[in-house]
Amino acid sequence: MSHSLTSVFQKIDTLKPQFFSRLTKAIQIPAVSSDESLRPKVFDKAKFISEQLSQSGFHDIKMVDLGIQPPPISTPNLSLPPVILSRFGDDPSKKTVLVYGHYDVQPAQLEDGWDTEPFKLVIDEAKGIMKGRGVTDDTGPLLSWINVVDAFKASGQEFPVNLVTCFEGMEESGSLKLDELIKKEANGYFKGVDAVCISDNYWLGTKKPVLTYGLRGCNYYQTIIEGPSADLHSGIFGGVVAEPMIDLMQVLGSLVDSRGKILIDGIDEMVAPLTEKEKALYKDIEFSVEELNAATGSKTSLYDKKEDILMHRWRYPSLSIHGVEGAFSAQGAKTVIPAKVFGKFSIRTVPDMDSEKLTSLVQKHCDAKFKSLNSPNKCRTELIHDGAYWVSDPFNAQFTAAKKATKLVYGVDPDFTREGGSIPITLTFQDALNTSVLLLPMGRGDDGAHSINEKLDISNFVGGMKTMAAYLQYYSESPEN
Structure with missing residues (x-):
């Protein structure tokens, strides 16, 4: 490991209380985009994130107004939450990476079956988990990009790339009007972006990290x-x-x-149709029906074979x-x-x-x-x-850098997977910016992102930030985009 990454990793460890505090404040804002009565809270969370960006040294911060939400809605003239654009660094000699995340969350109430108040972050260091709505989807990963910048600054190491953020507040409700914004800013705010990285998905199981190159x-x-x-x-x-x-x-x-x-x-x-070449990709992926049962808390799988489960999921x-x-x-x-x-x-x-x-x-x-x-x-x-569905090239410079970063942090090569979930904006970024998109998961397959008791393992939170930092460093050193 390079000296720069060693010191950055050390700062991620020592700044953990500060990162917990930032996440605690964000989780307590019930930014449920699908609940029209909570729309002001979504705006409150956007303001909070904008303030965090400013405090961490990001510049050119814009809260882009997307206008009024189109039907079907119950509330007349309902404003869409802003998209938060910002920059950290503008060195023309460096690669530019755009990171996407969303600050809105799924609905959650204690009576749904939560063990604790969903909008109050519970940090259980004895069990090694954090629990709260949005902790893994996607508030925790989103804030982690800001945390990584803080860690580089605190370590005295030069930040390896120019970073651009695109944080939205309607992902859980269809990313309304974000497509138009990305296309509009392709030759504006996003001009010169070399790569897009999204941390809004999960490991396939609970033990082995993955990199994701396809989505339904x-x-x-x-x-x-x-x-x-x-x-x-x-x-x-x-x-x-x-x-x-x-x-x-x-x-x-x-x-x-x-x-x-x-x-x-x-x-x-x-x-x-399924080809033999594609079928062969599933053979070495580490997954089992037991892991599926653990993630669902039940024995309700429709299939027993790993390959059948994954094909019907992906x-x-x-x-x-x-x-x-x-x-x-x-x-x-x-x-x-x-x-x-x-x-x-x-x-x-x-x-x-x-x-x-x-x-x-x-x-x-x-x-x-x-x-x-x-x-x-x-x-x-x-x-x-x-x-739309999306499929990328898992062997390009981005994925190669992320693979190296994952191996550095976790000690194993990641599995290359597709996912059953959807992040429609992935394809828009790829096509509108004419660049590659990497899905770099932070959480595990049993995090319960849209369910009760949503959690994120502390080891994944810390390891995820270290992986983000190493990915940016390794990608900056790659000879190609």
Whole structure:
């Protein structure tokens, strides 16, 4: 290890209390982008992060206004959270790396089943974990880029690259209008960017680090069924009127079976066939059904073989039903017939699925199923947002630097993986900036990013920052981009 990295790593260790404090303050802000009533909190978190950037010596900090959120929304003239752009360094002789992260988080309430208040960071050094909403997705990794800058400064070592940030507040709600901003700034604020690095995903399992070169896309839909003009009393109207909720359950139940097979005609034919060369990539990846069971806290895997699990997680589409809006969902009993209900579901897309064609197939299927019910209610299915799948070259300069950095910190070569999750903006960065994108995970596969008791192992927090620092150093020394 070079002297510069040795001293930077030492500072990451000694500055850990400062980094814990920064993360604690950020986690306590409930920046839930999907909850319109919490939109002011998302703005509060953007302000906090901007202040942290300023304190750490970043310059040219811009809080870019994206305007009003487009429908469907309940709150008129709802402002989108700002995108935070900033720079650290502007040396033309150095490579320029853009780091992306998001400061919004998934919804979380204590009554969901959390052991502790979700928006209060719990640091359990005895167990080696931190717990709180956003700690691994993506507040912890986002702040870590700022922490790395602090560590370099504290060590007296020259920062190896020019760093540009692009931190958004709507990733958990579709990254609305971010595509347009990136394209607009490709020859503006982002001009001269040599590489993009994103830390918004996870190790495949719990023991071995990975680098990620592919992601599934995501098309999010809602089926709306409406009947009566207002909610009705089931004792008076039950059995007399057509109930939207009953219709919706039948439509949703027609989309996918209990073994995960999508039942919409035409989808299987869009999926790129599995080649022997691709199949061989799965052989040496370290993963087991036991690790999957540990991550889910159950024995509900649909597959027993590692290869089958990973292929259905990465290279085959999936359909998930997420919830119903408009129906009674609180504790207790309420004998109401809801007048209008919204069924939410998504399809994770893979090569070579076309979003427009997929939406047409989904709408055709839902319309046909509803028609077969002979219901007098009204039904329509609409696309809420979509994001394309992404695949990169795992052997370019970025991945080579990240592999070397990972080996330095963790003592093993990382597995090269694809992922089942979606970061739609990855493809936009790649295409609009005409550059490579690296996914450099910090957390583990059992972090529970969108679930209760979201956590990040302290060793991953510290090791992740060291990996980020070494990646930037090694990439700066690479002969190519």
